[in-house]
Amino acid sequence: MPRIIQRLEPRHRAVWGRHTVKLRHGLTELDLFSDEVLAALLDTYDEKRLIMHTMADDVSTWKSVARGGVSGRRILDAVRSGRVWINMTDVQDADPRFRELLDAIYAEWAREVPGFNAFKRKIGLLVSSPNARVFYHCDPAGQALWQVRGRKRIYLYPPAPPFLQPAELENVIRSVTAEELSYQPWYDDHAEVYDLEPGQMLHWALNCPHRIDNHDEINVSLTSEHFTPEILRRWAVNYGNGVLRSLGYTPRSRSVHGAAFWTKVAVTTLWRATVQERQSYKRVPEFVPDPDAPNGVRPIAAAGVS
Numbered sequence: 075m076p077r078i079i080q081r082l083e084p085r086h087r088a089v090w091g092r093h094t095v096k097l098r099h100g101l102t103e104l105d106l107f108s109d110e111v112l113a114a115l116l117d118t119y120d121e122k123r124l125i126m127h128t129m130a131d132d133v134s135t136w137k138s139v140a141r142g143g144v145s146g147r148r149i150l151d152a153v154r155s156g157r158v159w160i161n162m163t164d165v166q167d168a169d170p171r172f173r174e175l176l177d178a179i180y181a182e183w184a185r186e187v188p189g190f191n192a193f194k195r196k197i198g199l200l201v202s203s204p205n206a207r208v209f210y211h212c213d214p215a216g217q218a219l220w221q222v223r224g225r226k227r228i229y230l231y232p233p234a235p236p237f238l239q240p241a242e243l244e245n246v247i248r249s250v251t252a253e254e255l256s257y258q259p260w261y262d263d264h265a266e267v268y269d270l271e272p273g274q275m276l277h278w279a280l281n282c283p284h285r286i287d288n289h290d291e292i293n294v295s296l297t298s299e300h301f302t303p304e305i306l307r308r309w310a311v312n313y314g315n316g317v318l319r320s321l322g323y324t325p326r327s328r329s330v331h332g333a334a335f336w337t338k339v340a341v342t343t344l345w346r347a348t349v350q351e352r353q354s355y356k357r358v359p360e361f362v363p364d365p366d367a368p369n370g371v372r373p374i375a376a377a378g379v380s
């Protein structure tokens with residue numbers, strides 16, 4: 075596979091994982107993102123790993139969309155004419171060409187960033203409508219966004235209070251909520267704002283809150299996610315603190331070292347083995363894609379799907 079990412083400069087390495095890095099990439103040269111490829115993937119994509127949402131203009135919440143037997147072509151038509159957001163998660167497991175791409179991306183970074191030891195690596199393929207929005211949220215893992223088709227504006231906020239409250243981050247990490255955070259419009263005065271074009275990617279600081287507005291065109295993007303030993307420690311301490319908070323204790327430390335840290339690792343391990351599944355946030359689909367309906371979706375009852 076030819077080289078994918080712009081060669082890193084010392085200034086990129088100096089801030090890697092702690093501040094935003096913007097790089098050029100060559101994904102636009104690959105034949106992996108055409109309508110034909112996307113429709114074929116959507117036709118057979120494992121529905122457990124296929125996340126689809128729709129959003130109205132006037133509310134800041136997403137509604138879940140089920141595939142409902144609709145063909146990949148029709149789903150793409152609904153994306154084009156409606157207000158639909160699709161994430162084909164773990165696409166590296168669905169198609170060996172994406173596995174090869176994932177391996178190539180992380181091999182390049184491993185060569186170029188000394189000590190960058192990434193594991194639990196995954197990529198998701200995003201297809202979203204003109205003017206679709208992703209509301210203010212944060213994600214648990216290290217993350218990059220790769221723009222392939224269309225343009226979008228991304229707002230990145232500091233990963234610290236008031237933009238990111240510890241209790242809200244803990245809920246995201248424990249999957250108690252759907253990654254959404256409280257948001258105030260004045261936060262935008264403190265945001266980094268990028269208009270992402272095809273061939274550009276961003277890698278930002280861990281847990282950076284962000285929101286995204288698509289420009290008036292269909293968007294195809296890739297997300298990459300990874301853990302490193304440090305990210306895993308921070309994940310574990312936030313998880314453990316969240317469990318303690320849910321039991322009525324106020325965590326006093328976010329340290330990733332020492333006895334308190336290892337106690338939280340034990341709490342996290344135990345909790346995940348026993349309680350996690352019952353507490354996880356569950357999506358309940360309310361719509362199916364329909365390119366002829368407003369916003370490209372039709373309520374499940376009206377579509378005759380139960």
Ligand SMILES: [Fe+2]
Nearest residue numbers: 211212213284
């Ligand atoms: Fe995100």
